[in-house]
Amino acid sequence: xxxxxxxxxxxxxxxxxxxxPAQQGxxxxxxxxxxxxxxxxxxxxxxxxxxGQRKDLIKVENTFISDEQANQLALFxxxxxxxxxxxxxxxxxxxxxxxxxxxxxxxxxxxNCISHNEPVETQFYVNNRRDLKLKCHYCEKSFDRSFFNExx
Amino acid sequence: xxxxxxxxxxxxxxDLTRSDLELILQTANxxxxxxxxxxxxxxxxxxxxxxxxxxTRLSFETAVQRLGGSVIGFDSGGNTSLAQKGETLxxxxxxxxxxxxxxxxxxxQEGAARLASEFTDIPVINGGDGANQHPxxxxxxxxxxxxxxxxxxxxxxxxxxxxxxxxxxxSLAQALSQFNCKLFFIAPDALAMPDYILEELNDKSIxxxxxxxxxxxxxxxxxxxxxxxxxxxxxxxEYQHIKSAFLLNASMLSGVRDNLKxxxxxxxxxxxxxxxxxxxxxxxxxxxxxxVYARQALLALLLTNHFQAEG
Numbered sequence: 513x514x515x516x517x518x519x520x521x522x523x524x525x526x527x528x529x530x531x532x533p534a535q536q537g538x539x540x541x542x543x544x545x546x547x548x549x550x551x552x553x554x555x556x557x558x559x560x561x562x563x564g565q566r567k568d569l570i571k572v573e574n575t576f577i578s579d580e581q582a583n584q585l586a587l588f589x590x591x592x593x594x595x596x597x598x599x600x601x602x603x604x605x606x607x608x609x610x611x612x613x614x615x616x617x618x619x620x621x622x623x624n625c626i627s628h629n630e631p632v633e634t635q636f637y638v639n640n641r642r643d644l645k646l647k648c649h650y651c652e653k654s655f656d657r658s659f660f661n662e663x664x
Numbered sequence: 665x666x667x668x669x670x671x672x673x674x675x676x677x678x679d680l681t682r683s684d685l686e687l688i689l690q691t692a693n694x695x696x697x698x699x700x701x702x703x704x705x706x707x708x709x710x711x712x713x714x715x716x717x718x719x720t721r722l723s724f725e726t727a728v729q730r731l732g733g734s735v736i737g738f739d740s741g742g743n744t745s746l747a748q749k750g751e752t753l754x755x756x757x758x759x760x761x762x763x764x765x766x767x768x769x770x771x772x773q774e775g776a777a778r779l780a781s782e783f784t785d786i787p788v789i790n791g792g793d794g795a796n797q798h799p800x801x802x803x804x805x806x807x808x809x810x811x812x813x814x815x816x817x818x819x820x821x822x823x824x825x826x827x828x829x830x831x832x833x834x835s836l837a838q839a840l841s842q843f844n845c846k847l848f849f850i851a852p853d854a855l856a857m858p859d860y861i862l863e864e865l866n867d868k869s870i871x872x873x874x875x876x877x878x879x880x881x882x883x884x885x886x887x888x889x890x891x892x893x894x895x896x897x898x899x900x901x902e903y904q905h906i907k908s909a910f911l912l913n914a915s916m917l918s919g920v921r922d923n924l925k926x927x928x929x930x931x932x933x934x935x936x937x938x939x940x941x942x943x944x945x946x947x948x949x950x951x952x953x954x955x956v957y958a959r960q961a962l963l964a965l966l967l968t969n970h971f972q973a974e975g
Binding site: 622624625626627629630631632648649650651652653654 | 676771773778860
């Protein structure tokens with residue numbers, strides 16, 4: 513490979529999350545607490561795509577993204593792909609998939625929803641996959657993804 | 665025959681199938697014709713109003729007593745130690761439901777009844793959760809339509825007034841989407857039916873149309889469901905200008921169908937003139953009375969597996 517074209521350093525074992533929309537990479541790092549582990553992480557922000565757009569990319573060593581994490585990734589990067597790397601070789605590659613529901617991940621945008629005050633996990637059903645609208649299990653209101661904040 | 669609602673919760677009208685709705689209406693009809701004063705003998709029902717609502721509470725507690733059950737509870741959350749000591753709703757429900765056979769509740773926050781149902785094994789009935797759902801109101805509305813028309817299919821039903829903020833009209837429109845009715849929406853532009861309800865109707869291929877005055881459609885209606893246009897949502901001049909299109913008086917009823925019934929969730933202010941009360945079309949006070957039968961039907965079905973509706 514031509515060195516001056518290498519945008520982000522290769523890893524020996526671990527996961528590469530690719531096709532993350534620009535601006536979402538940092539959010540993903542924070543949400544999955546990737547930086548809190550001691551593994552080496554390489555992050556590319558605002559990388560050039562062939563179509564002229566920008567993307568983010570995350571490489572994390574010795575860490576394999578679980579199915580549940582892959583589903584949750586869809587909240588930030590619905591078109592992301594995950595490459596599992598062993599000994600510098602891609603041994604598995606898959607696209608994230610929107611699950612039917614998100615449990616304990618997001619806060620309800622409705623400030624009068626009972627889920628804010630009570631000992632329960634929030635739960636939202638995906639009721640529009642194309643535009644990503646989520647409906648609260650408790651207050652039954654639907655909101656665009658952009659209205660949601662992630663829980664700490 | 666097992667009844668599919670036995671020991672179930674009544675949280676949201678969307679949880680009920682068409683056959684569930686029909687079972688509830690048939691049961692309400694039966695209990696109206698043939699009272700069952702001992703059906704809930706020895707049953708204790710919790711009636712917990714974390715937010716005050718006189719009409720719903722009296723109607724529900726009457727329903728319990730007409731079936732021979734007894735009621736424990738409170739009529740406003742502010743007076744209870746629950747609110748004053750900061751107990752979670754989840755804990756309150758666990759404690760209160762250990763005393764009772766069913767839990768009827770109103771709460772100012774959306775989702776409260778769904779949450780309560782996750783912390784108890786006894787049936788929870790939602791008596792209104794914030795701006796979200798009020799399924800027992802919808803059931804009494806459906807029962808009144810069914811009682812007066814003999815069917816819930818192929819009816820022309822108009823909704824008038826505040827269709828934007830009115831929880832009652834949203835739930836009733838959603839419930840009617842399980843039947844084959846044509847809906848007419850008559851509201852000021854600022855209070856029009858929300859898009860998400862219209863999308864649900866589109867998804868279910870329910871025919872509806874939007875009109876600017878009652879008189880455009882009144883002669884073709886089976887049910888005219890009036891609601892109040894709240895004065896405080898408009899400035900005075902604007903209100904005076906628009907309100908006449910959304911008021912009903914007896915002279916407007918001269919050419920209507922014989923079977924037309926005028927409904928209203930009450931309280932009314934001036935949207936239905938008093939002169940309508942004496943016409944054969946006024947049915948809003950009977951509708952309020954039907955709240956007792958609809959709530960009796962729910963209690964009978966949730967708490968007894970053996971009750972058979974008659975005819």
